[in-house]
Amino acid sequence: MDHSQQQKRCNTVLLSPAQTPRSSVRRSLRDSLSMDLWGSNVKPDRGVNVEVILRCRPLNDDEKELKLPVVISCHEDKGEVSVVQNTAYKQIDKTFSFDKVFGPTSQQKELFDEAISPIVNEVLEGYNCTIFAYGQTGTGKTYTMEGGRVGVVESGEFPRDVGIIPRAVQQIFDVLEARDEDYSMKVTFLELYNEDIMDLLAPDESLNGPDDKSRKPIALMEDGRGGVFIRGLEQEVVCTADRIYKILEKGSAKRHTADSLLNMQSSRSHTIFSITIHVKESSSNGEELMKCGKLNLVDLAGSENVVRSGAKEGRVREAGEINKSLLTLGRVINALVEHSGHVPYRDSKLTRLLRDSLGGNTKTCIIATVSPSIHSLEETLNTLDYAHRAKKIKNRPEVNQRVAKSELIKDLYKEIERLRQEIYDEKEKNGIYTPHDRFQIEEAERKALAEQIKSMEFDLVFKDKELMGLQKLYDTQQTLTAELSEKLQMTQKDLEKTQNTLLEIEGRNRKANATIKEKEHLISHLLQSEKSLTKQASELREELEHVASEASNLFSKLEQQDKLENGNKNLVQKFQTHLAKQLDVLHQTVAASVTQQEEHLKSMEKDFDYSLSKKMGGIQELTAQVRNLKKTHESGIKSLDDISEELDMSYRSAFSNLTSEVSRNSSALVGHFEEKTATPGSFQNIAVDKIHV
Ligand SMILES: Nc1ncnc2c1ncn2[C@@H]1O[C@H](COP(=O)(O)OP(=O)(O)OP(=O)(O)O)[C@@H](O)[C@H]1O
Incomplete structure (x- = not known):
């Protein structure tokens, strides 16, 4: 609307x-x-x-x-x-x-x-x-x-x-x-x-x-x-x-x-x-x-x-x-x-x-x-x-x-009349005129005021009584207040004491908390160290086991080496005896051959002398042949001596080479073994050091 x-x-x-x-x-x-x-x-x-x-x-x-x-x-x-x-x-x-x-x-x-x-x-x-x-x-x-x-x-x-x-x-x-x-x-x-x-x-x-x-x-x-x-x-x-x-x-x-x-x-x-x-x-x-x-x-x-x-x-x-x-x-x-x-x-x-x-x-x-x-x-x-x-x-x-409309209009007319009269009086300054309605209202107000005074008087008596009661209450309250303030003072003292104790306890509590924190920090630190030590120990153990297995390998290798060396020594000895025997045989053979040759030569000289006597012509040829044979024989003997010397020398150099090779291998083995055996010792030392920390 x-x-x-x-x-x-x-x-x-x-x-x-x-x-x-x-x-x-x-x-x-x-x-x-x-x-x-x-x-x-x-x-x-x-x-x-x-x-x-x-x-x-x-x-x-x-x-x-x-x-x-x-x-x-x-x-x-x-x-x-x-x-x-x-x-x-x-x-x-x-x-x-x-x-x-x-x-x-x-x-x-x-x-x-x-x-x-x-x-x-x-x-x-x-x-x-x-x-x-x-x-x-x-x-x-x-x-x-x-x-x-x-x-x-x-x-x-x-x-x-x-x-x-x-x-x-x-x-x-x-x-x-x-x-x-x-x-x-x-x-x-x-x-x-x-x-x-x-x-x-x-x-x-x-x-x-x-x-x-x-x-x-x-x-x-x-x-x-x-x-x-x-x-x-x-x-x-x-x-x-x-x-x-x-x-x-x-x-x-x-x-x-x-x-x-x-x-x-x-x-x-x-x-x-x-x-x-x-x-x-x-x-x-x-x-x-x-x-x-x-x-x-x-x-x-x-x-x-x-x-x-x-x-x-x-x-x-x-x-x-x-x-x-x-x-x-x-x-x-x-x-x-x-x-x-x-x-x-x-x-x-x-x-x-x-x-x-x-x-x-x-x-x-x-x-x-x-x-x-x-x-x-x-x-x-x-x-x-x-x-x-x-x-x-x-x-x-x-x-x-409900108000009848006519009554309402009447009221309004009266109101208009009253206001008109008021305005007129105001203009004429014609003494104080109070319209009937206003007079009635003022009368009502007066009555109301009188009633109010009466009720106030009633209130006054009532309040006097209330006041007396309150006075008594006030006196009791005063005594009570005095008692209470005494109690309050005592309570305040108690409170102060309690507060001091509380402060002390709080201080101690703070310290204890700090110590606990410190200890907690230490414990966590120790736990961390312990963890890392355990880890290191397990690593070390693994390494030790590895080294021990390596060492046992080395020992078995050494043993084998020893065996090999002994074998070699035996072989050298056998070779020596065999060689000596062969040399002996050779000497004997050479000696036998020399004796045989000499015998042959003697028989040949005999044959020669015989032939010389028989065949003077071929003496010189034979003599040359003999000389040649002699030379061949001498060079044969010389080459046999050379071979024997050479064999001797080669035997000696082979033997000395073998000996030096064996000693070099032995010292290398000893050095390697020492090196390997020295490492676990150092690990152990480290482990022992860490555990002490
Ligand atoms: N039911 C409600 N939902 C949302 N906002 C509210 C509600 N009631 C009050 N407010 C908010 O709270 C604040 C205070 O409210 P309001 O001024 O009406 O309080 P009041 O009781 O009239 O206070 P005072 O007695 O001081 O005048 C205002 O910002 C108002 O918007």
């Missing part, structure tokens, strides 16, 4: 800004409309419990970087949250149940569709509903209520981080347009900062930002009917969702925020964004009536630990005020849960503003936000405890009274 179509049905006829839609009286209408609230039939006298939702955000980047342990587990199906911490010093195991639980992975849309959408429908049925976010600073209250910027809405889908308020606004417009209703809508946006109410929709008088001192607080007044109203709070009539998103954005920008250690943009104020819707209805008799519903969306400032949030100077006061108002809220919740007679709504503006939402006629939903990290454990337990208690608060939601 486009804006022009929206504006066609959106009227600007509204109740006076001072009026808040109220339930009651018109039983007939209420009975017909008092229907199912969050799924059950409402019995006004019995009441309906405040709905409490728990949302746990994911770990943020800092928490992830610090690797902080997660101590929260969400069981969405059972509607339970468990807190588990198991350390040597602390053991926590607690489970809390809530109406709905949304874990760290839950999305904005999921939370809205499941928990908030039914509440928005109740508002459209004419109920006043309040949704407020409560939790430690930085746990996602503003993220849940407002979320990211709406920006451009494509095909009816918001960006995923858009929060409850824009989604509720969209749903309201969608439903009204789908039903083709005649309606009008207005919004207000205020913040409660240091117990002052600031209007976030007030026109900008200066552009100096939220800390500008010219921003004036506005007054919270009693309306004389048990309720409150804020005088001068701007109400903007709106006809489109876009306009509301802009208002929201503009108002949020004016909100007091500051960076703290726990949140870069921490809200330092509580805000209440309200949407009031009037829808035209026709009664059975054709009378035009106005059905009115109101949705309050409250983003509380974070409950915080001043030390952990790193609050400084002015911020400490802010934190103090925030904690004070949240403490009052806690006391109101306690009083409602315990059904105490006195509920201290008046103790803070926050509880005065939320009065109708806590134990009144408003349908209320609390969204408690927590962080999953161990760092926030204490605050998380507080929030869970607080929220769990709040579940017991009973409200009596009632549908708002």
Whole structure:
């Protein structure tokens, strides 16, 4: 639906800004409309419990970087949250149940569709509903209520981080347009900062930002009917969702925020964004009536630990005020849960503003936000405890009274008349004129003030008693403190002693560790040496075995050599004897031959002499032949002598060669053997040396 179509049905006829839609009286209408609230039939006298939702955000980047342990587990199906911490010093195991639980992975849309959408429908049925976010600073209250910027809405889908308020606004417009209703809508946006109410929709008088001192607080007044109203709070009539998103954005920008250690943009104020819707209805008799519903969306400032949030100077006061108002809220919740007679709504503006939402006629939903990290454990337990208690608060939601359109117009005319009269008086400076309505309101305020004084007197008596009790408690506490400080001193001394002993033990431990390290180093070194020695020993053994086999080879070779030598000697001896025998034979042969020759010669001489005598002619020839024969004989003898000498010499040289060859071989063998036998000895020496190392 486009804006022009929206504006066609959106009227600007509204109740006076001072009026808040109220339930009651018109039983007939209420009975017909008092229907199912969050799924059950409402019995006004019995009441309906405040709905409490728990949302746990994911770990943020800092928490992830610090690797902080997660101590929260969400069981969405059972509607339970468990807190588990198991350390040597602390053991926590607690489970809390809530109406709905949304874990760290839950999305904005999921939370809205499941928990908030039914509440928005109740508002459209004419109920006043309040949704407020409560939790430690930085746990996602503003993220849940407002979320990211709406920006451009494509095909009816918001960006995923858009929060409850824009989604509720969209749903309201969608439903009204789908039903083709005649309606009008207005919004207000205020913040409660240091117990002052600031209007976030007030026109900008200066552009100096939220800390500008010219921003004036506005007054919270009693309306004389048990309720409150804020005088001068701007109400903007709106006809489109876009306009509301802009208002929201503009108002949020004016909100007091500051960076703290726990949140870069921490809200330092509580805000209440309200949407009031009037829808035209026709009664059975054709009378035009106005059905009115109101949705309050409250983003509380974070409950915080001043030390952990790193609050400084002015911020400490802010934190103090925030904690004070949240403490009052806690006391109101306690009083409602315990059904105490006195509920201290008046103790803070926050509880005065939320009065109708806590134990009144408003349908209320609390969204408690927590962080999953161990760092926030204490605050998380507080929030869970607080929220769990709040579940017991009973409200009596009632549908708002339908106002006849004619009455509404009459009211508006009266309002116009009153304003006109005020302007006239202002112009004429005609004394002080108080219009009847204003007079009635002021009378109501006076009455309310008187009531307030009475209640304060009552409070005073109550507080006096409380003070006396506290004084007694203080005295006891003083004694206890003195005792405790004594004990503390003793404990501190003990602690110092223990610390000293611890330091000593730590020193010894360090030394022992160093010695152990040294020894470990030595052992590893020795093990390494042992390994290398074993390796070397096995290598040596292999070498020794090799050398021993070589030595035995050599010995067997030597033996063979000896045998060979002996054989050679025998051979030489045999050869010698054989040679001697042969020489003997030769001598004998030669001698025999010489004797034979001589005998032959003699016989020849005889024959010659005979022949000479016989043959004188051939004597000379024979003589020459004899001479030749003699020469041949002499040369034969000489050559035989030469042969014998030669043989003798060759025998001698052969023998001496053989002897020298044998001795050379023997010395070579001895040298080689010595060399081989010397090597294992050196290996042994090395091995023995290494083992000694
Ligand atoms: N459910 C979530 N998913 C993703 N981011 C989240 C969620 N809840 C919170 N954050 C992120 O954590 C940071 C703090 O959130 P937020 O400002 O809403 O906390 P807060 O409770 O409103 O704090 P304070 O009380 O200080 O204002 C923001 O950056 C917000 O985007």
